Amino acid sequence: MRELSAVETVGVVGAGTMGHGIAQVAATAGYDVTMRDVESEYVDRGLEGIASSLDRLAAKDALAEDPETIRSRISGTTDLAVLADADLVVEAVIEDLEVKREVFADLASVTDDDIVLATNTSTLSVTSIASATDRADRVVGLHFMNPVPVMEGVEVVVGERTADETVVFAHAFATDLGKETWESDDKPGFVTNRILMPWINEGIRAYDEGVATRDDVDRGMRLGTNVPMGPLELADHIGLDVVLDASETLHEELGDRYKPAYLLKRKVAAGDLGKKTGEGFYAYE
Numbered sequence: 001m002r003e004l005s006a007v008e009t010v011g012v013v014g015a016g017t018m019g020h021g022i023a024q025v026a027a028t029a030g031y032d033v034t035m036r037d038v039e040s041e042y043v044d045r046g047l048e049g050i051a052s053s054l055d056r057l058a059a060k061d062a063l064a065e066d067p068e069t070i071r072s073r074i075s076g077t078t079d080l081a082v083l084a085d086a087d088l089v090v091e092a093v094i095e096d097l098e099v100k101r102e103v104f105a106d107l108a109s110v111t112d113d114d115i116v117l118a119t120n121t122s123t124l125s126v127t128s129i130a131s132a133t134d135r136a137d138r139v140v141g142l143h144f145m146n147p148v149p150v151m152e153g154v155e156v157v158v159g160e161r162t163a164d165e166t167v168v169f170a171h172a173f174a175t176d177l178g179k180e181t182w183e184s185d186d187k188p189g190f191v192t193n194r195i196l197m198p199w200i201n202e203g204i205r206a207y208d209e210g211v212a213t214r215d216d217v218d219r220g221m222r223l224g225t226n227v228p229m230g231p232l233e234l235a236d237h238i239g240l241d242v243v244l245d246a247s248e249t250l251h252e253e254l255g256d257r258y259k260p261a262y263l264l265k266r267k268v269a270a271g272d273l274g275k276k277t278g279e280g281f282y283a284y285e
Ligand SMILES: NC(=O)c1ccc[n+]([C@@H]2O[C@H](COP(=O)([O-])OP(=O)(O)OC[C@H]3O[C@@H](n4cnc5c(N)ncnc54)[C@H](O)[C@@H]3O)[C@@H](O)[C@H]2O)c1
Pocket: 013, 014, 015, 016, 017, 018, 019, 036, 037, 038, 039, 042, 092, 093, 094, 095, 096, 099, 103, 120, 121, 122, 123, 143, 144, 145, 146, 237, 238, 239, 242
């Protein structure tokens, strides 16, 4: 297996909320990064997101190098074949098992067979994603938190066939990005989303059933339980479509106590996905 000390280029698949965040922290840590999405418009949007995040961090004196130097390590592409040079790939495409399995089958065919392929899935089975490749032992979950440059934690998810050395590599890479890690077995939602998703859905139901106003649901949880964001604002921040996809997987795997809230489904059907579309439970500029 390719050691972390031999990793120079990190491939990132998906340039959305998480993908461009992962590309940014990898480049900040000194890696060359190739970020791939399906349309050049999405790649450009990801690169713009990185540029403005780096500028914000530089304004706070939070970067060791100037933002331009970090940005120059990142290149965008729509061509998966460019990832042939990667020494490690982190996947962050949409939360859909078939799409991820297709991406992993393609990655296994274009990349060197001794490199680690990691998935940023929130809830899907790492084992099922890995079985689309010929190297399930080198596939691992690297579950970054949103926003990636700010959140300090990364959940390492161990699939049925993930090798011990791959797990060690995953912890070491995340640590090298300045993150702290914990480990979860490959069970639906892992540690974090298994607990977080029912909490968010219960917040949405409480609001929908008139237990409290939107603001008081969030305020009550912030002040009452010392979390930085209440369930409705956190759902908007994550993306309501991402919350719904995750909730549906948990519901399917773990039963009715994970049923998604009706109002969550209605908002996603209306295209109100939270911060990223400007409208969710709250309105954004
Ligand atoms: N949003 C969060 O808070 C959060 C947190 C942790 C993990 N995740 C997980 O990270 C992953 C990405 O979520 P996100 O919020 O960044 O979603 P997003 O919708 O912002 O971005 C997904 C991107 O993947 C791209 N894509 C789709 N198919 C592709 C393909 N075949 N090849 C390359 N790119 C492709 C899309 O064009 C889009 O740009 C999901 O698995 C999600 O569950 C999300």
